[in-house]
Amino acid sequence: MDQIIWRINHLAQVDSTNTWLAERARAGAPAGTVVYADFQTQGRGRLERSWTAPSGSSLLCSILLKPDDVADDPQLLVASVALAARGALVRLCGLRPDLKWPNDLMVGDAKIAGLLAELVGGDSPTVVVGIGVNLIAAGPAQARTTSVLQEVGVRVTSSALLDIMLEELDIRLVRMAGFGRDTVREEYVSALATIGQLVRVEHHHGVSRGRATGIDATGRLVVSVDGVDVAFASGDVVHLRLEESVIG
8 A cells, every 4th residue: 555645634622533533534634644633632541541641742643544444353453553653662762562452552561652542433434543552741640650751851742742642653663564463463463561461351241360361363352261272352450460360
């Protein structure tokens, strides 16, 4: 596939970049439409958690993608965005976060970025992928978070990070559309700190505990639960310490 034409919109304030972009996707906005904002009044994370950040302190953006343009594989498509953000941070300031399944970016036990993907229906379904990266301030006080400035002492602007992130995403989307899909999957696996961890997975059917053993061909997390491999397409994952896995 050819490189996507990125159509970037910058807003001083918005309720939610995902909401803003989803509305335009339903109205026919093309793949490659991007919005980023200095401040969100109703920012959302996974599981409908609210997420707030001081104005100008984070990259808050959403990207419109069409799965059919690259592969029928939404999990690896979203993972490509997480990997692109990681690659951009490496290039800009040398910071190389790990990934926590499905797509959080972590520095040790502290979250530096998170993603929220939403399927927008219609004649041609699209995926809105939102990402928030803490640049000069960490996230909510009740969460264990960090920022680029806190970790490496470098002030990175949201526009600079977005530009490099889209370059990195281009590379991975081309791979996904051609013969490099396995390369993207291998990069995802190598970046995931979740693999090998004792985990608790909170999902629609309850809670499962076990050891994360890998990722299947579509990006689902494989967990050994009581000796049986179970693949999770979605869920909230907590990395457990050994004593927590025994007590909990």
